Amino acid sequence: MHNTEHKRYFSQELLDWYEINKRDLPWRRHRDPYYIWVSEIMLQQTRVDTVIPYFHRFIERFPTIQSLADAPEDDVLKCWEGLGYYSRARNLQAAARQVTEQYDGVMPSGKDEVSGLKGIGPYTSGAIRSIAFNIPAAAVDGNVMRVLSRYFLIEEDIMKVKTRTKMEELVLTLVPDGRASDFTQALMELGALICTPKSPKCLVCPVMEHCSARLEGKEESLPIKTKAKPPRPEYRLTAIVEGTGVHEGKILIRKRPAAGLLAGMWELPHVIVPADGGSVPAAMPEETAMVGLRDALLEEGIPVQPIGHVMDAEHTFSHIQWNMGVYRCKWQDVPPAALQAAESAAAYETGEENFRWIHVQDMERYAFPNVFIRILKVYFSS
DNA sequence: CAATCGTGGTT
DNA sequence: TAACCAAGATT
Structure with a gap:
């Protein structure tokens, strides 16, 4: 149903679009794996605009993995105050101490090594390895699942783990050689700027021509997602x-x-x-x-x-x-x-x-x- | 698998 | 305004 031709089209158009339309974000100004790591943890379930000031303060207060590992936990939490999901901060510091002790303070790039760090799950592992190290790894978050479910018309519940792992396999078939870093970011950037949850901007989408959901008029009803229970x-x-x-x-x-x-x-x-x-x-x-x-x-x-x-x-x-x-x-x-x-x-x-x-x-x-x-x-x- | 774990912005 | 949403991980 989706031949390699449509896949190649998707990846190439996406990269071209990203090159022109990517936002100037603080963590995109460096290739330091530590910066990428901190930003990815902060961005979990959190908007870019909210994260930016926290990112600046955090990097200023903890410029290196070593400085984060050495800090009192209360200082780390204070730096995270108001950002929410505070286990992220505690796990991030615990992981910094892991890196200090196990990897001589140098962020590893291997799959098992990165995934073994506290607070780093499948998405963040793929994000760090692809964005910081340019390794062809899948970073499938909410943005990516939305984009893929629409372009490839995947009508499966994105809340299920099985759906995510399926999309990870799909992503690996899409990553152009040597372009893992840009491709990961391009995929998420499209979801953030064009392929939005509501009222997607299909008319200016670089891959609209072969988007299955768009062709079938289903772009507004995808992705399929089970409703959250009220608090x-x-x-x-x-x-x-x-x-x-x-x-x-x-x-x-x-x-x-x-x-x-x-x-x-x-x-x-x-x-x-x-x-x-x-x-x-x-x-x-x-x-x-x-x-x-x-x-x-x-x-x-x-x-x-x-x-x-x-x-x-x-x-x-x-x-x-x-x-x-x-x-x-x-x-x-x-x-x-x-x-x-x-x-x-x-x-x-x-x-x-x-x-x-x-x-x-x-x-x-x-x-x-x-x-x-x-x-x-x-x-x-x- | 489903529940737990924050907060603020958007519709 | 209530519902939904935002670059998820852990248990």
């Missing part, structure tokens, strides 16, 4: 704990666990409210919320007295929607008897474990998820 709602009560005594003028923050959602990031103390009977914090009487918050935090060894409602906040992750009621609280100095129940309260006072008392200006030293930055901004500006 499940969660209800959380959040505390802005104001310090007393030596901690006067400060608030309490804590560091999240090393795994899971927002791993390793800092946050305001908060508790989940069991969602029975639709008890949305916004709808919950403030008195009820404050009593619940006080009791729940004391269970976790954080003795506070809620004072009043600050704001409601909503934050949507890929799979969870947080509905938050935020309350100003006063740290409660607990009498010795009660201290036993709140066993770890003393730990916060000494600043041990994963808790800190901070001033507003200390925020720049800790990496916070976006939702807490928004809340703290409102709090500190009022």
Whole structure:
């Protein structure tokens, strides 16, 4: 159905188009595998315009693989703050340490070596090897699957691994000799600029003439993709704990666990409210919320007295929607008897474990998820 | 395979 | 405005 003639046409026209239309992007100004690597990790599920300022800051702060490997993890997370999917940052640094230890600090180019690095999957492996080393490897991302599913009329669910591996094989038959780097980027560039998800610009597409989807009027209905499940709602009560005594003028923050959602990031103390009977914090009487918050935090060894409602906040992750009621609280100095129940309260006072008392200006030293930055901004500006 | 893991822009 | 989307990896 698709002869080598149409394939050759596709590859050649695509390369010619790319040469003229490629964007001037920061990571395209070098062939340094480290730059390509960092950009590819940042670009996962993230728009180019969002990545650009992060890329500049990251390369300035961590100019080499060695400097990244040597840095404290908190510094790396701070540099990633606001970009999302924070495991990318943690894995990137872990991989930098792998390269330092296993490959003398030099980025490898072999398939098994690259794929063996943390955070580098099939796509990123192909992207680094083709773009940085000009090796004929397939880098099949969302853009590429969209372009290929349309040009070759592949009516299979692109969410399935099998579809991606099939397209990887297809790509390998398309890469012109010695042009792997440009071809990979051209394929993605076409998906980003011309063969867009909605309203593809077929009239200015360099390969429109032999695009099967276009010829059959199916360009708008491809690729086929299963719908994502809507995020499940969660209800959380959040505390802005104001310090007393030596901690006067400060608030309490804590560091999240090393795994899971927002791993390793800092946050305001908060508790989940069991969602029975639709008890949305916004709808919950403030008195009820404050009593619940006080009791729940004391269970976790954080003795506070809620004072009043600050704001409601909503934050949507890929799979969870947080509905938050935020309350100003006063740290409660607990009498010795009660201290036993709140066993770890003393730990916060000494600043041990994963808790800190901070001033507003200390925020720049800790990496916070976006939702807490928004809340703290409102709090500190009022 | 399907769920987990952020955020902001576009339609 | 709600839904969809953006250069995916890990478990």
